[in-house]
Amino acid sequence: MSKLNIVMAQINPLVGDITKNTQTVIDCVKAAEQTHSAQVVIFPELTLCGYPPEDLLLRESMSERINLALAELEEANFTAVVIIGYPLVVDEKRYNMAGVLQGGTWVAEYAKQELPNYQVFDEKRYFVAGSEACVFDLHGIPTALTICEDIWHKAPMAQAREAGAKLMININASPFHQHKLQERIDLLCERSTEGDMPIIYVNQVGGQDELVFDGGSLVTQSNGEVGVQAPLYEEGLFSFELSNDASLAVVPQAIPQTPSILNVVYSALVIGVRDYVQKNGFKKAVLGLSGGIDSALTLAIAVDALGADAVSAIMMPFKYTSELSQNDAADQAHRQGVDYREISIEPMYNAFMSGLADSFEGTAVDLTEQNLQARCRGVLLMALSNKSGAIVLTTGNKSEMAVGYSTLYGDMAGGFDVLKDVPKTMVFELARYRNTLSKADGSLDDVIPTSVITRPPSAELAPDQKDEDNLPPYSILDQILELYIAQDTSADDIIAEGYDSDTVHRVIRLVDINEYKRRQAPIGVRISQRGFGRDRRYPITNAWKPGI
Numbered sequence: 367m368s369k370l371n372i373v374m375a376q377i378n379p380l381v382g383d384i385t386k387n388t389q390t391v392i393d394c395v396k397a398a399e400q401t402h403s404a405q406v407v408i409f410p411e412l413t414l415c416g417y418p419p420e421d422l423l424l425r426e427s428m429s430e431r432i433n434l435a436l437a438e439l440e441e442a443n444f445t446a447v448v449i450i451g452y453p454l455v456v457d458e459k460r461y462n463m464a465g466v467l468q469g470g471t472w473v474a475e476y477a478k479q480e481l482p483n484y485q486v487f488d489e490k491r492y493f494v495a496g497s498e499a500c501v502f503d504l505h506g507i508p509t510a511l512t513i514c515e516d517i518w519h520k521a522p523m524a525q526a527r528e529a530g531a532k533l534m535i536n537i538n539a540s541p542f543h544q545h546k547l548q549e550r551i552d553l554l555c556e557r558s559t560e561g562d563m564p565i566i567y568v569n570q571v572g573g574q575d576e577l578v579f580d581g582g583s584l585v586t587q588s589n590g591e592v593g594v595q596a597p598l599y600e601e602g603l604f605s606f607e608l609s610n611d612a613s614l615a616v617v618p619q620a621i622p623q624t625p626s627i628l629n630v631v632y633s634a635l636v637i638g639v640r641d642y643v644q645k646n647g648f649k650k651a652v653l654g655l656s657g658g659i660d661s662a663l664t665l666a667i668a669v670d671a672l673g674a675d676a677v678s679a680i681m682m683p684f685k686y687t688s689e690l691s692q693n694d695a696a697d698q699a700h701r702q703g704v705d706y707r708e709i710s711i712e713p714m715y716n717a718f719m720s721g722l723a724d725s726f727e728g729t730a731v732d733l734t735e736q737n738l739q740a741r742c743r744g745v746l747l748m749a750l751s752n753k754s755g756a757i758v759l760t761t762g763n764k765s766e767m768a769v770g771y772s773t774l775y776g777d778m779a780g781g782f783d784v785l786k787d788v789p790k791t792m793v794f795e796l797a798r799y800r801n802t803l804s805k806a807d808g809s810l811d812d813v814i815p816t817s818v819i820t821r822p823p824s825a826e827l828a829p830d831q832k833d834e835d836n837l838p839p840y841s842i843l844d845q846i847l848e849l850y851i852a853q854d855t856s857a858d859d860i861i862a863e864g865y866d867s868d869t870v871h872r873v874i875r876l877v878d879i880n881e882y883k884r885r886q887a888p889i890g891v892r893i894s895q896r897g898f899g900r901d902r903r904y905p906i907t908n909a910w911k912p913g914i
Contacts, residue, residue, distance in 0.1 A: 369607040369617065370505055372406040373398040373446075374583040378572030378601050380645060381416030388414060388435040394603060395444050402605040404446045405505060410537050410570035411451040411514050412462065417539030417570065418577070419453070423492045429455045440470050447504060451513065451537050459494040464511045464537050466502055476500035476511035480519045486541060486577060486892065486900040487515075499529040505610060507533050514538040518553060523561045531563060532614055538569040542580040542634050543895045544627050551584065551592060559590035564608065564616055571601055573641030576786075576889045576899050578634045585616050593618045598625065599633045628799040631792070631893050632667070635784060638891030640671035642782050643757055650756035654743055654777070655679035655699060655706070657691025658823060661761040662698055662814045663793055664784045666800045668759055669813075674703040678756060681708045682743045684715065686829060694815045701813050711742040718742070740776025748779055757781040760888055765790040765840060767887060767898055768847050769873060770880030778887050786890025787897040789847065790840040794819060838869050846873045852896040857912040874912045882906045 375394045379387045391409060398404035411417055414435050415428065422428060432452055439448065448467040453460060454475070462478035477496025481489040499522070500511045510526030510533070517523070517536045526534055534557075540550070550567070558565050564587055571581035585594035585606055593616035596604040607617040625633075643651055651668050655661045661679075668677045681695045692708070699706035718738055719726075726734075751758045758780030762772045764787050772778050785793060797819050801812040822832050823840075837843055846865055849855040850873070857874055861867050884898050885906060896902055 368610045370405055370507075370610045371403050372408065372566065372606055372608055373402050373404040374566065374568045374585075374596055374604045374606075375407055375409045376569065376571050376581045376583050376596050376600070376602055376604060377409065377413070378579075378641070379410070379413050379416040379570060381419055381574055382422055383416070384414055384431045384435050387416060388438055391439065391448070391450060392442050395442070395446055395448055398603050398605070399444070399446050402603065404603075404605065406447045406449070407444075407603075408535060408537065408566060408568045409448070409450040410568055411464075411539040412453060413450050413570070414452040416574070417579075418487075418574065423453055423460065428453065436465075436472070439467055440472070443470065449511070449535055449537065451539075453493075460492060461496060462489065462493045462513060464500075464513050464535075466504075466511070474500055474502035474511065476513070478513040478516060479522055480515040482515045485895060489515075499525045499531070501526060501529045501531045504533065507608075507610065507614065509533045509535060512536045514540060517557055517565070517567070520557075520560065523557050527561045527563070531561075533563055533608075534561065534565045536565055536567045538567060539579060540569050541577040541892070542630070544631050544634075544893050545895075546580070547582055547598070547630065548624070550582070554584055554586045555590040555592065558586040558588055561588075563588050564593070564614055571599060571637075573638040573645070573891070575642065576638075576892045576897065578638045578891055578893075580630065580634065587616055587618075588614065592621055595619075595621050597622060598630065599637050626799075628795055631788075632796055632799060634893055635667050635788070635796075635891050636671045639667055639759070639782065639784055643672060646757070648755065648757040648781075650676045650678065650754060651759050652678040652680065652747060652750050652754065652756040653759040653761060653780075654747055655681050655695045656761075657681070657688070657693075657695040657818065659793055659797055659814075659818050660763055660766075660785060660823075662694075662818045663797045663800065664759055664761045665698060665702060665704070666797075666813050667784055669702045669704060677702075678705040678707070678750070678754075680747065680750065681706070682711045682746055683708060684711050684739055686739075686831070690817065690821070694818050697815050698813065698818070701811065701815075709746055711739060711746065714742045714745070715739060737773045737776060740773035741779075742776075744773075744776045744779030751781075759784055760890075761785060762887070763788050763790050763793050764894075764898070765837075765844055765847060767884055768851060768880075769837065769843070769876035770883050771837060772883065772887075774883055774886060778883070780888050783888045783890035786887070786899075787893045789844040790823070791844045838873065842869070843873060846870060847877070850874055850877060851902065852894060856914050858914045871912060878904075878910070878912075 454463040466474040483490045510531035567584040570579045583596040594606045760780035760783040763785040
């Protein structure tokens with residue numbers, strides 16, 4: 367019985383760098399041929415331009431550069447069959463394409479039929495949908511090509527089967543959210559059973575702005591069982607064997623254990639920070655370390671993503687900053703081995719207040735003075751960023767971003783918000799999870815001090831301040847936010863779930879009136895199906911009234 371050696375190239379393309387992406391493809395194919403004796407090498411969706419290319423697709427030179435890349439691949443003298451994704455303009459229409467390169471010739475091309483236009487996707491802005499199946503001969507096997515969203519619909523599989531396909535290859539740029547892996551597995555098993563054929567599902571890996579691609583490429587058998595599963599969050603060439611006979615059975619491999627939600631979320635945050643910082647040319651990151659849990663978790667993620675030598679933590683105390691906060695910040699910085707400094711904001715705060723004395727005369731102390739503290743800190747961090755070239759990582763979580771419990775040009779000042787899509791209750795869970803991870807030598811080290819996790823959260827902008835002085839308990843707040851933001855549940859329906867009416871209306875009002883803040887916030891890693899940014903687009907100026 368003959369077998370076909372197939373390699374899934376789970377790579378991390380760089381959007382817009384067609385030259386580098388093309389060279390990566392060439393290097394991967396050569397390595398797959400030499401190391402795995404690969405007869406087929408499969409790459410993700412839109413590999414040559416990276417995903418999502420967004421309005422780069424509208425540049426006239428995109429088509430010229432892609433054509434040059436395709437020609438370079440033709441001349442690479444591959445012995446393996448190469449299947450790869452790219453954009454292609456035909457008769458002034460742009461398609462999301464998968465092509466088959468064999469012996470220096472493009473022997474088949476397929477145009478994506480199902481163009482997603484929901485959540486973070488807007489492919490109908492750029493592409494025209496294809497309409498025909500593509501079935502080609504792959505070493506004697508009638509093989510169908512599909513692209514990403516196609517597999518989420520029944521029609522492309524039925525069309526491929528009707529066209530005589532016995533095997534399906536589905537190339538992807540499928541972004542992560544915290545339940546995505548199991549959704550993919552369930553879907554692919556269902557489609558394989560429907561089509562009575564194996565499916566090879568190749569996904570990319572890495573971070574692109576707020577999106578994270580988690581890899582996890584899969585091969586399902588014709589009976590709906592998973593035969594091969596590549597690791598999550600790991601670049602590599604993952605090989606398997608397919609029997610080239612009537613059975614078309616995949617030679618099964620050990621399937622990785624399903625990771626916990628905290629594991630996949632934490633990994634997504636780490637890779638999202640790493641790729642945003644490094645792909646944008648930053649060598650270092652700096653953040654404000656307050657002694658609170660949000661900045662503590664952000665520091666841990668930053669160190670795991672970039673290394674301790676590339677991270678600086680700045681404690682910026684004021685008269686309301688507790689000694690415990692200062693001690694905890696210093697303790698964590700020492701445990702993680704990062705550059706750590708304390709810079710008091712009192713001199714600059716006092717200078718601002720002196721300059722504003724005449725304008726503030728006769729007015730009571732209010733949130734203005736609290737926001738001024740946060741803005742002093744923002745100015746300091748941005749000055750350090752400008753001087754050192756380090757990106758500022760902000761530390762606001764999703765719960766705070768939702769209700770505006772943050773200061774424009776203060777704690778929101780920076781380049782990337784690590785926890786932007788992480789609810790406060792999950793921040794606590796992730797902090798505890800991080801403390802369970804082993805160091806390289808196998809020993810355990812609570813990098814986040816226990817007191818940071820156990821004490822009540824506080825912005826420490828006023829005497830004895832606690833977050834719950836101004837907000838509902840986070841356990842309640844996050845449930846209301848999940849219903850209102852993620853599920854678009856109305857105020858009346860949330861109240862019908864058993865939540866206090868006044869609390870619900872107050873929370874919804876805070877969410878609605880703070881849209882203007884979120885529009886000015888840094889982007890951050892998306893881990894949910896409804897993050898702030900590409901997912902949720904509400905008008906700042908509107909007169910919508912909460913209710914049914």
